[in-house]
Amino acid sequence: MNIWQRLRNLDRRIIFILMALGVGLPLLKNIGLPVRVTHDVSSVFNYIDKLNEGDALLLSYDHDTGTLPEMVPMSTAILRHAFSKNLRLIGMALRAEGSAIGRQAFRRVGKEFNKEEGVDYVFLGYRPEITATILGMGTSIERVFPKDDRGVLVGDIPLMQTVHNYGDIAFAISVSDDDTPVYWINYGNARYQLKFAPAVTAVMATTFFPFLNSGQIVGMVAGLKGAAEYERLIGRKEMASRGMDAQSIAHLVVIGFILVGNLAYFATRKRNQP
Amino acid sequence: MSGDLGIWLAAFLTLAIYSFLYRDNPVYRFAESLLIGVSVGFLLVVAFDTTILPKALEPIAAQIRYVSSNGASGIPMLIWVIIPVVLGLFMFARFVPGWAWLSRIALALYIGFGAGVSIPANMQSYILKQIEGTIRPFLEIHSAWDIFSALFILVGLIAVIGYFFFSKAHTGNFGRLARLGTWFLMVFFGATFGYTVMARISLLIGRLQFLLGDWLGLIS
Known part of the structure; x- marks a missing residue:
């Protein structure tokens, strides 16, 4: 068995080890590879940046725990940007697990900026049935969420005194790992002209490119790379930026395996031909 | 640690x-x-x-x-x-087998609500707005690149729709158009696969950041 045949029959566990090294070593030793900011991400950043102090920003946590490594860095970066601009933040979730993640993120980042719950931000909690929730909030947020996730009546929360429906919300973002932002586009944007942007996992990115082209969404933050771009824009390189070194090296490992696999295939195919 | x-x-x-x-x-x-x-x-x-x-x-x-x-x-x-x-x-x-028919009443209401709400919304988002998004670039041309970009999207749209039109045999010029549509689809699949690889590696990065950082304390 020559080298090409050995490579064709390579134990998959060797590939796993090399991939783990490709990801793990750049995490231990920071390389600092450059991250170019794309137009899609800068559009979201610029839109938030141009909002006035006190404008309301809605952040919906529409994802489960399985995609935390992509979702947390992007939502943290957006929250930091919004809190630094003194925007009023309204959080909610259209996934049950998203409610726990969102609540934690709001309180953690709110604490960093000395923000007060109920005055500077509020987390409304989870509602099932995406369509009815998004449509209902267009008429009355209080009717859909009578209480916030602490059990306080929404009517008694100072922040919510001037926020009744989408007409009082300057911008909305859905942090999602599936096609939930399509519902926001269909019902929030198309029906109520809600200014909206999805912050999605990389897997979902191509789903939303047509909406970018048609101007239905302001911009898009996609995957760990999108989060790293946002971190760069707010001048605070953290988890995502560090992860991008590992991402780049891992991609080189994948490309290397594809090349070697194809070379091995063609080399052995030639030999096997009569 | x-x-x-x-x-x-x-x-x-x-x-x-x-x-x-x-x-x-x-x-x-x-x-x-x-x-x-x-x-x-x-x-x-x-x-x-x-x-x-x-x-x-x-x-x-x-x-x-x-x-x-x-x-x-x-x-x-x-x-x-x-x-x-x-x-x-x-x-x-x-x-409950004897009472199963009752669920049809609730389902009928749910499906009726779903269809009534989603059909006009989908029509607006997926058809009207997308047609607008294909035509509008022709009204906002400032450079040669804008012309190329607008034409590229239009040709891509027509070619892909052509590929999914099965009432005419994919032969002759129409066959060539449908074949061009498959090339556009291949680019889409390639981009989607690339993004999928990126997403999966991101999950591994997240876990290794946890293991090496939060658990072992090797990442500062």
Whole structure:
């Protein structure tokens, strides 16, 4: 068995080890590879940046725990940007697990900026049935969420005194790992002209490119790379930026395996031909 | 290295899941079952706490209290609150063979609402706005690149629609158009696959950041 045949029959566990090294070593030793900011991400950043102090920003946590490594860095970066601009933040979730993640993120980042719950931000909690929730909030947020996730009546929360429906919300973002932002586009944007942007996992990115082209969404933050771009824009390189070194090296490992696999295939195919 | 028991537990479960990469084993199956159980349990508790309790049980209890203290004037409102709950319960009638037909009433209402709301919205988002998005670039041309870009999108749209038009044989010029459509589709699939690889590696990065940083303390 020559080298090409050995490579064709390579134990998959060797590939796993090399991939783990490709990801793990750049995490231990920071390389600092450059991250170019794309137009899609800068559009979201610029839109938030141009909002006035006190404008309301809605952040919906529409994802489960399985995609935390992509979702947390992007939502943290957006929250930091919004809190630094003194925007009023309204959080909610259209996934049950998203409610726990969102609540934690709001309180953690709110604490960093000395923000007060109920005055500077509020987390409304989870509602099932995406369509009815998004449509209902267009008429009355209080009717859909009578209480916030602490059990306080929404009517008694100072922040919510001037926020009744989408007409009082300057911008909305859905942090999602599936096609939930399509519902926001269909019902929030198309029906109520809600200014909206999805912050999605990389897997979902191509789903939303047509909406970018048609101007239905302001911009898009996609995957760990999108989060790293946002971190760069707010001048605070953290988890995502560090992860991008590992991402780049891992991609080189994948490309290397594809090349070697194809070379091995063609080399052995030639030999096997009569 | 972390002294937090929760982090040690999370690290153990992470490694238990990754142990499947070596081979299937009881530790992996335990971690997988635990994940499913916890997820379902969490969903049930949250659904009860945020939906069943405030949207069904509390309003019914409040109306019953109102009727008992104020008399029959509160009965119409009580009925108004009970109807959606009863329709919701009809869904469970599917489990009782003799009463299964009741679920059709609730389903009919649900499907009717869904179709009525989603058809115009989808028409607006997926057809009208997309047609607008294809035509509008021709009205905003400032450079040669804009012309190329607008034409590229238009040609791509027509070619892909051509590929999915099956009432005419894909031969001759139409066949060439459909073939061009497949090239556009291949680019889309390639981009989607690339993004998928990126997403999966991101998940690995997240876990290794946890193991090397939060657990072992090797990342500053």
